[in-house]
């Protein structure tokens with residue numbers, strides 16, 4: 103907590119418009135919700151182009167630095183901001199490529215409210231807007247040794263451009279062939295506990311005597327690559343994800359029998375006898391919960407591996423003719439520098455002129471927010487933008503930016 107810099111007081115006294123630049127700071131904006139002004143951009147000694155967040159409490163006259171969750175946007179040449187639905191601020195980075203121009207600062211979404219309660223402090227969260235209708239993440243759970251990893255490997259091998267694996271953190275020791283950063287982020291318990299306290303994890307759980315968790319970043323990395331995220335997590339983790347704002351599909355994998363599960367675990371040969379016994383004991387409870395908790399949308403029986411894999415593909419809509427279309431990443435088109443934004447229902451109209459977009463005058467970009475999904479932690483998906491070539495010709499001639 104601290105005193106508000108003089109320029110903010112000055113702006114408040116002279117009255118600033120929501121989402122508009124603070125008059126005395128070219129690169130900072132203020133968006134007012136109730137009695138709080140959310141300041142994005144350089145305040146105090148911060149570099150003016152950084153996108154730090156501060157909250158100015160108008161009734162108390164105090165400036166608060168909230169805990170900022172999610173991956174922070176990189177500095178930019180300037181930005182514009184507009185309030186959406188009282189719970190998030192849409193921020194558009196100027197001079198950025200389309201893949202990095204739309205961000206949401208969540209200030210009162212369900213996720214932020216929960217984190218505020220858990221962490222006992224003022225919280226905001228960044229979530230990057232991802233274009234197109236990337237399918238929702240897939241959570242795969244099931245007892246140890248049932249074949250989750252095997253099925254996921256098959257999927258990633260057959261559809262490498264479609265799926266990305268959420269690399270979990272764990273405090274267990276690596277197995278022979280496991281690589282840090284690929285199979286898991288292997289970590290010390292104290293370091294992981296600290297990061298959990300800092301709100302870096304979407305979910306975490308103690309599983310078979312070790313700590314496992316999915317960091318927000320692990321899910322974001324996959325979304326940023328334009329891929330569908332796969333999470334291999336236990337039932338406790340699935341329950342936490344279900345309760346979070348991550349809109350996911352939940353699949354539980356069952357063994358044909360406990361005898362077969364034991365056979366597979368032993369044949370894998372990666373655990374000591376004591377660990378095998380522990381995992382088998384836990385499997386009983388996990389299977390009961392998997393079948394009856396209501397968490398899972400689908401249950402798959404992994405008896406014959408090929409058959410189970412075909413069923414998994416069917417659930418994921420991959421049984422027909424698949425056209426894998428990796429997301430086109432527009433090159434050379436920068437989001438323009440001269441932005442003015444307005445909001446009409448779920449459409450944001452961005453007035454701009456960019457030499458890269460051929461028509462330099464009367465140019466508008468429409469940002470359609472009607473099919474937004476997800477949000478912090480993770481990414482906000484379902485963004486669509488269109489260029490309106492010429493306003494004078496009426497609102498025809500929509501071109502999807504590519």
Ligand SMILES: Nc1ncnc2c1ncn2[C@@H]1O[C@H](COP(=O)(O)OP(=O)(O)OP(=O)(O)O)[C@@H](O)[C@H]1O
Pocket residue numbers: 244245246247248249250251252253366367369370404405406407408410
């Ligand atoms: N349908 C199947 N029939 C026979 N063996 C299988 C089948 N599916 C997987 N396996 C084998 O069972 C063993 C365990 O599989 P896997 O490691 O994929 O399990 P998992 O569910 O990922 O386990 P964990 O949760 O411990 O990571 C592996 O040796 C794998 O080759």
Ligand SMILES: Nc1nc2c(ncn2[C@@H]2O[C@H](COP(=O)(O)O)[C@@H](O)[C@H]2O)c(=O)[nH]1
Pocket residue numbers: 243244245246270271274305306307309310314315316334335336337338339340
């Ligand atoms: N709740 C979470 N569970 C996880 C995560 N990553 C893996 N797991 C589960 O742990 C067990 C054991 O895995 P192993 O690699 O030691 O055999 C298995 O059921 C996984 O699904 C996580 O991030 N969160």
